[in-house]
Amino acid sequence: MNFCSDNVTGVAPEIMAALVAANDGAAMPYGNDEYTQRLDVLFSKLFETDVTVFPVATGSAANAIALSVLTPPFGAIYCYAESHINVDECGAPEFYTGGAKLVTLPGYQGKIRAADLAEVLKKAGAGVVHHVQPAAVSITQVTEAGRVYTIDEIRQIAEITHAHGLSLHMDGARFANAVVSLGCTPADITWRAGVDVLSFGATKNGAMAAEAVVFFNQAKAETFSYRRKRSGHLFSKMRFLSAQLEAYIKDNLWLKNATHANQMAAHLAAGLSSLPGVKLCHRVEANEVFIQLPEAVIEGLFAEGFNFYRWEGEESTTVRLVTAFNTTEEDVTALIEAARAIFSVKSPMGASASG
Amino acid sequence: MNFCSDNVTGVAPEIMAALVAANDGAAMPYGNDEYTQRLDVLFSKLFETDVTVFPVATGSAANAIALSVLTPPFGAIYCYAESHINVDECGAPEFYTGGAKLVTLPGYQGKIRAADLAEVLKKAGAGVVHHVQPAAVSITQVTEAGRVYTIDEIRQIAEITHAHGLSLHMDGARFANAVVSLGCTPADITWRAGVDVLSFGATKNGAMAAEAVVFFNQAKAETFSYRRKRSGHLFSKMRFLSAQLEAYIKDNLWLKNATHANQMAAHLAAGLSSLPGVKLCHRVEANEVFIQLPEAVIEGLFAEGFNFYRWEGEESTTVRLVTAFNTTEEDVTALIEAARAIFSVKSPMGASASG
Amino acid sequence: MNFCSDNVTGVAPEIMAALVAANDGAAMPYGNDEYTQRLDVLFSKLFETDVTVFPVATGSAANAIALSVLTPPFGAIYCYAESHINVDECGAPEFYTGGAKLVTLPGYQGKIRAADLAEVLKKAGAGVVHHVQPAAVSITQVTEAGRVYTIDEIRQIAEITHAHGLSLHMDGARFANAVVSLGCTPADITWRAGVDVLSFGATKNGAMAAEAVVFFNQAKAETFSYRRKRSGHLFSKMRFLSAQLEAYIKDNLWLKNATHANQMAAHLAAGLSSLPGVKLCHRVEANEVFIQLPEAVIEGLFAEGFNFYRWEGEESTTVRLVTAFNTTEEDVTALIEAARAIFSVKSPMGASASG
Amino acid sequence: MNFCSDNVTGVAPEIMAALVAANDGAAMPYGNDEYTQRLDVLFSKLFETDVTVFPVATGSAANAIALSVLTPPFGAIYCYAESHINVDECGAPEFYTGGAKLVTLPGYQGKIRAADLAEVLKKAGAGVVHHVQPAAVSITQVTEAGRVYTIDEIRQIAEITHAHGLSLHMDGARFANAVVSLGCTPADITWRAGVDVLSFGATKNGAMAAEAVVFFNQAKAETFSYRRKRSGHLFSKMRFLSAQLEAYIKDNLWLKNATHANQMAAHLAAGLSSLPGVKLCHRVEANEVFIQLPEAVIEGLFAEGFNFYRWEGEESTTVRLVTAFNTTEEDVTALIEAARAIFSVKSPMGASASG
Numbered sequence A, B, C, D: 001m002n003f004c005s006d007n008v009t010g011v012a013p014e015i016m017a018a019l020v021a022a023n024d025g026a027a028m029p030y031g032n033d034e035y036t037q038r039l040d041v042l043f044s045k046l047f048e049t050d051v052t053v054f055p056v057a058t059g060s061a062a063n064a065i066a067l068s069v070l071t072p073p074f075g076a077i078y079c080y081a082e083s084h085i086n087v088d089e090c091g092a093p094e095f096y097t098g099g100a101k102l103v104t105l106p107g108y109q110g111k112i113r114a115a116d117l118a119e120v121l122k123k124a125g126a127g128v129v130h131h132v133q134p135a136a137v138s139i140t141q142v143t144e145a146g147r148v149y150t151i152d153e154i155r156q157i158a159e160i161t162h163a164h165g166l167s168l169h170m171d172g173a174r175f176a177n178a179v180v181s182l183g184c185t186p187a188d189i190t191w192r193a194g195v196d197v198l199s200f201g202a203t204k205n206g207a208m209a210a211e212a213v214v215f216f217n218q219a220k221a222e223t224f225s226y227r228r229k230r231s232g233h234l235f236s237k238m239r240f241l242s243a244q245l246e247a248y249i250k251d252n253l254w255l256k257n258a259t260h261a262n263q264m265a266a267h268l269a270a271g272l273s274s275l276p277g278v279k280l281c282h283r284v285e286a287n288e289v290f291i292q293l294p295e296a297v298i299e300g301l302f303a304e305g306f307n308f309y310r311w312e313g314e315e316s317t318t319v320r321l322v323t324a325f326n327t328t329e330e331d332v333t334a335l336i337e338a339a340r341a342i343f344s345v346k347s348p349m350g351a352s353a354s355g
Helices: A012-023 A041-046 A059-070 A092-097 A112-123 A151-163 A175-182 A224-230 A239-273 A295-303 A329-346 A347-352 B013-022 B038-047 B059-070 B092-097 B112-124 B151-163 B175-181 B224-230 B239-273 B296-302 B329-346 B348-354 C013-022 C039-047 C060-071 C092-097 C114-122 C151-163 C177-180 C222-228 C237-271 C295-302 C329-346 C346-354 D013-022 D039-047 D058-070 D092-097 D114-122 D151-163 D174-183 D222-232 D240-275 D296-304 D329-346 D349-355
Strands: A054-055 A075-080 A101-105 A135-139 A166-171 A197-201 A211-215 A289-291 A318-323 B052-056 B075-080 B101-105 B133-140 B168-173 B197-201 B213-214 B288-292 B318-322 C052-057 C075-080 C101-105 C134-138 C167-172 C197-201 C211-215 C290-292 C317-323 D050-058 D075-080 D103-104 D133-140 D167-172 D195-199 D211-215 D287-294 D318-322
Touching: A012 A239, A041 A211, A041 A239, A041 B197, A054 A224, A059 A092, A059 A135, A059 A166, A059 A197, A059 A224, A059 C134, A075 A092, A075 A224, A075 B112, A075 D296, A092 A101, A092 B224, A101 B318, A112 A151, A112 B038, A135 A151, A151 D039, A166 A239, A166 B052, A175 A239, A224 A295, A224 B092, A239 A289, A239 A318, A295 A329, A295 C101, A295 C290, A329 D133, B013 B239, B038 B052, B038 B213, B038 B239, B038 C329, B038 D013, B052 B059, B052 B224, B059 B092, B059 B133, B059 B168, B059 B175, B059 B197, B059 B213, B075 B092, B075 B112, B075 B288, B075 D133, B075 D195, B092 B101, B101 B112, B101 D240, B112 B151, B133 B151, B151 B168, B151 B175, B168 B175, B175 B239, B175 B296, B239 B318, B239 B329, B239 D114, B296 B329, B329 C101, B348 C290, C013 C237, C013 D013, C039 C211, C039 C237, C039 D329, C052 C222, C052 C237, C052 D195, C060 C134, C060 C197, C060 C211, C060 C222, C075 C114, C092 D222, C092 D318, C101 C114, C114 D039, C134 C151, C167 C177, C177 C197, C177 C237, C177 D211, C211 D195, C222 D039, C222 D092, C237 C290, C237 D013, C237 D287, C295 C329, C329 D211, D039 D211, D050 D240, D058 D133, D058 D195, D058 D222, D075 D114, D092 D103, D103 D114, D103 D195, D114 D151, D114 D296, D167 D174, D174 D195, D174 D240, D240 D287, D240 D329, D296 D329
Parallel strands: A075 A101, A075 A135, A135 A166, A166 A197, B075 B101, B075 B133, B133 B168, B168 B197, C075 C101, C075 C134, C134 C167, C167 C197, D075 D103, D075 D133, D133 D167, D167 D195
Antiparallel strands: A054 A211, A197 A211, A289 A318, B052 B213, B197 B213, B288 B318, C052 C211, C197 C211, C290 C317, D050 D211, D195 D211, D287 D318
């Protein structure tokens, strides 16, 4: 049973069916197909405002091309120090922007604070030729620590961002999980709160390989097409990207999938944290559980075939458990029971309790 | 009926079946899955030598990342003036190399000549700091004009290329069609003839979105992984790229598909060129037919719903007709018959002949 | 005696005196000195319109930074195939633009034709995502062949350029020689004719290392400062660049120097072309003489210590002779006399004449 | 009197004389002159080992081109968070490397610690495709806080650097001041301690605009020439850069100048720190004094025409005073006396003392 990441999952049946269905007949290439051509309308409806949408196949492409539209080569992008764009994309934003700088902010549980951003921007040297010029802010929703930015938090960050003339990008690799977690509309945590561009993730939540870059600030979308083509991310058989996205948002599949994933994470968190000596690292709000387990439990779970990552280095006893649209109740229960069993046998606490 | 390009086609049934099959269970991400891990062995067997293979989703990504591995930012890449990398990728090679220069060569029907290359390289200013430094040569097989480089032609180009210390890249978007056309092995027109790196296309010949970058010169493969990741072309659910490639080469599907496409093009060429006043632009060796048709025939075919491109601008009477793995005999016959019918009614020649 | 290039010269005495004078006292760095701060006014007066001026130290920096302001990474810059930016700057424009493409035009004697430009732009695929997007045109004045664009020629090119929404850049490494040659004002062949940005060269005409990038279209100047700083071309002791430029245009030194250089070239051309069998390659309009000499004469001149370049490869008998602000009448006469002497002794014609 | 920076100074008389002398006669361009050609020998002697030297005109160019030789586009450069390359070059290293990432380290007074570097490199993810790849370490000597790395400190950093396969770059904008401060040889704090490439600054210490990039690891110098040309930093009249560097090291002018500057800083520090309530921020080891002054003193000095920078924002009472090769004893005394005078009148302490 694999709790390593939501990207170890396959494709949701509804999306696989859509791919099979889209395989009927010929279709004009490079987005001149009917699937792609109706995406703007579908997403505008979903977001309750006119948007321009560009399908791409990976989250790194979505983030990096979006940021390259917002940031000149001599620009600065502000983000959390441990954000995916800063530490897990091998420098993709730098590559796509032609060498812009990611300026990292402190934060907590993956979130940056509006106040920190304000402080840093005040000293950023806008207009001073020696310094990279503030251009964009990027936040991750759900954060890399499994937390969810509230509407108010986003709005506060957006206010600072816009007050300084910058653009706000949201890396929404797990956007669906955030929407479900907050019980809000997609609009509430994006353009209504001040987000200019969203990387709307689908891959981790049931697609094969599909993300939508959604421009709420449509004026900013202008160069995206060329940048996507130039980076090899314009698919000739684009209908197969667009069909995934269409199926993903049709009948609220995306919310259904995320709801399930979040519930499984909640169960996992509840089950594990009831064990003595186990400590949740922070509140579980979406589909990721960061938790400290006794070393014996970690090793025991590995031995029984459970798969997940230690989070901070090879010797860490903090682990991350990720649930997905297809994580079963049985899998979750199995892991909890396995942990409990190992616990009662091996843990020093258990031992002392029985002593 | 759509003869615009082989990229208007969908997915071959064997490949779609492979995608469905690959959807079973969890798989480690980013290429750490069993499908991807066995690609090197499968392709090494296919090419009869040890190769390193990297799956990517688009031909532009394959070409541009490959070239960026071979060429420093201050390097020159030699290619045909009308090659895809020079005119149809929105500057992807320049982007990926950090600003290398594509130096264009004259040619004929999409081919460059070894003698022209030798001449240009002699004057290229290798070692002179004022000039971009010769780094790579890129040829397209099948060429953009539907011609096929012979083994000898490739070998001659490779000799000049290597004599000057450059690397030879082959854009094999229609590699399968070339292999079938020549009746050779894949090895014959790649490493045995001196190719260092191949963009092995599958998308145009039945895949959904999959190309393999094949390094015969494995020492040169070193930085590919980082460049692929950094450009957003490392898929998290990589198994779905690799499964396509595996199905593509399994049981010689790739050759079967290309054989069919080439045959359909041959029928089309034979049927159309038998009409009076019609002129093939050049020999049909693969799955593309470049042909001059009377304006009335072109307009007539469009009116009857046949879809294809005028080749050199909006007023050109040269058209390109592309066949594919799923072009039917009926489609081909229908087009020929429709042309013949329009012809007998409208063409001045037909008129005078009947007079 | 060195006729290799005008860059083999040292510094004009007036400019050296200005450098010594500028060395008095402290000055704020990075352009916040009085010399730099008055450049905009001085150049606005010189050009009879409001301009924004940026000093840099080399012509390649001037050209490449200017072009990077005008061209997005996915852009195309149109230029003569043998232009300095295309063949003698090791890819500087590509580097600075982040990978734009230089699209080369045919021409004659270093000039492009408005008609050719119009033809190429018509087919350039503006707005089509597969193609690099037309962004700028760059012409060289004096051309690389020593010819001078007329006001009308520039105006015609500018009209086509602007009609397509592009910007017009002029590489004026020998701008002074052109102004003198045409007997026009600096305004006549720049903004009045439609030039948006000028690389105003001084180095070849008496400066130590100084060029001014002059923006007539001031709206386009916006990002220059950051690009200059970011490329290491913002000098801390900027006063020493600006003092050169000030001295260069003061009291028309730049025109005086160019007038002399042009006259020396005219004398050289007249003297050499009077010899039998010698052929000027094209009209001498500025300070460069392209001329075909008998091999014996070339070798004889080399043997006597005259220094100049064969123009098209090591075996060429076309040579380039460049005069400068400090070329003496004596040097010119010496070269002509030496050629004449070698001629009368060695040339077959001379021999047969004496026979 | 200007204590803002050592770059507010003009040119040392010996160097201006060398420029005038170098202006005699013609010289081949682009470094093919006698001045440039003897630099390798002169610097090899200075550093007691074979080196390859490249003159450039600015410190940012020296640093950024050097780093681009050492670092692939997907690489990481480790440096102090407040280092010049990270905060004062508008992203030059990112531009030149094609988008590498500067990973910042904590430190003290401008220095990084070998232990911190070791810790960070251990977790850097070398060989893991998701992360930028460790490539180079850059330290600044004298540091941005006016401190000097000891030989041992450099050696420890170099050991960690090389143990991980990285290259060590030293930004020696004030290298001369460090050599004087330590009383060591240039070799001691460069290659003997493990430095691979040095930006050997001259501009701040008496040159007009000249820095030498010195490769101790000559194998790494290979691509420098192309990168310098391509960025517009290869001067046509190169002799005027090289003549500066030659004069700078001739007869130990560079050490003489630095000795004087360091002494002036020492006097300044001694004089000011004897005033009550004044606090040196850290030890003065070279030619920079970071000191906390009462607001009244700062304002008083400004009012009397002394020029210097508040160091951390507009409201800071920490100021930086920089001395240079031509700072006079009188200037230093004048500043101290002026401060003392303001102090005795205005400072609360002085007030209470008189009470």
